Amino acid sequence: MRSGAGQAPPVSTLNAFRATLKRDLLIALKRRNDMLNPIMFFLIVVALFPLGISPDPQVLSPISAGAVWVSALLASMLSLDNLYRADYEDGSLEQLLLCSQPLYFLVLAKNLAHWLVSGLPVVLISPILAYMLYLPAEAYPVLMLSLLLGTPILSLFGSIGVALTVGLGSRGLILAVIVLPLSTPVLIIGAKAVTDAMLGLPVGSHLAMLGAVLALSLSLAPMASAAALKISVQ
């Protein structure tokens, strides 16, 4: 019954990738609170700027790009913990590590799922929040584009930090200490692109830079996450 010699195993890397992606999206769908938290957080933080600083368009407009980007970064940080915690606690992570398929792709699937659930909604609702902060209309496409390129980087970098800290009992601020220094260049380039767009300056180089960092993190960050996960389950 269990011999199975000569039959081709139906498992392929693509299958495992797809199944992991589907599973994580399904979990996110079933835990709507966890999914909505970062987006609500993003909304609330951005809404606090007019209240805390000034509702005056003259004041808000120049800082709008930075405010949206900082809020996006914080929202991404907030959602990171969901990435491996439950899997670590229930043992699914060990099953993931013992899969005969390359761990790179499985980690990539988890990161992609995380971005689809926490990063993409931020990109999609960012114009509404930018409107609230009087971002000039000509900067909207650049804001969305920079977030579209930037938020996956935040997920990929964040994943390394979570993978390193998931085994620690009390993590506290250590995740932020690891992840924020990695993420700040993305924040700087992203916010700068939007500010330059507001001023009518060319933004091609900023976006190209974000694209380059994204390409780099897509190819390297999952490897670092995979290595960190192996250490964390020891």
Add this chain to the structure above:
Amino acid sequence: MRTPSTTQSRSAPETGVLRAQQLYCERDDRVLFAGLDFALQPGELLQVKGSNGSGKTTLLRIICGLNDNFEGALFWQQQPLPEVREEFLASLLYIGHKVGVNKVLSPRENLRWSTSLQAGTRTLGIEEALALTGLAGYEDVPCHNLSAGQQQRVSLARLHLSQACLWVLDEPFTTLDVHGVAALEALLDEHVRAGGMALVTTHHRLQLACSIRELNLDTASTQGEVV
């Protein structure tokens, strides 16, 4: 790196051989085991015994590659295990203390994911496997509504679905009721008789028709203290 013979007969249980040579492991300056040698042939079940804290779980995790804090060498089909790790993982099924069952997902969804990670041609459907483990009617209930024993059964259903020739089970009997224990024993027996291998830690007295070899870590670790 891989020889043609091992590639051809990959998932066939008859050829898989696991061997450990001079394993040494210490934790917190305490030697868990030293100079540990054992081999596992197709059609054998090795029961790892030992008192609490003697390193049973650690040993199983070392073999699976989840813990590399050890000295010594492991071989899979006569080759150093790190070199043939992919083939080894394709023939391995590990169920640990933490059973690997997501609490939000239903048994069906959990198994769909685990089977997609595991190599091998399935002869059974997920529903049949769940029915065989006594979970008929629970296929779509979220796992946090199931008891600990039922969650254990969800992970044990993977044994029905897997083609892996090496089963590494860490305390698989703990939360099972009498029927569950009998069913798992029958399953282990069938697997081993069909030429599979099993590495099991349990305090439970195994009642199997197949032969059981024992590895006692208590005696192994007393040897270790001499070192």
